Amino acid sequence: xxxxxFQRIFFIGLLILAVMIAxxxxxxxxVDACLKGxxxxxxxxxxxxxxxxxxxxxxxxRDNITVYAQNNNGAWYAFGFILGSGGWGLLGGHGxxxxxxxx
Numbered sequence: 525x526x527x528x529x530f531q532r533i534f535f536i537g538l539l540i541l542a543v544m545i546a547x548x549x550x551x552x553x554x555v556d557a558c559l560k561g562x563x564x565x566x567x568x569x570x571x572x573x574x575x576x577x578x579x580x581x582x583x584x585x586r587d588n589i590t591v592y593a594q595n596n597n598g599a600w601y602a603f604g605f606i607l608g609s610g611g612w613g614l615l616g617g618h619g620x621x622x623x624x625x626x627x
Contacts, residue, residue: 569601573608
């Protein structure tokens with residue numbers, strides 16, 4: 525390993541360490557009030573994933589809007605959220621490929 529590669533790895537490691545230290549000082553929200561009432565499952569996660577872009581815009585304007593429900597049932601909610609938010613490339617991509625022209 526040459527010195528330039530070592531410097532890059534060292535810098536990236538130092539950057540990750542700094543981010544982790546800064547994240548440890550982040551403000552913690554009390555979510556006890558959010559955990560009462562309806563628990564969201566797969567369909568709730570799917571719906572929240574579909575409206576996530578609008579929720580993100582709303583979050584910038586208001587403080588009481590969140591993208592991800594805190595009172596969810598776990599993996600099924602997360603799976604629905606991922607599918608609703610576009611599946612992270614799992615559901616599409618056929619139209620993006622290169623098209624060949626016939627001559």
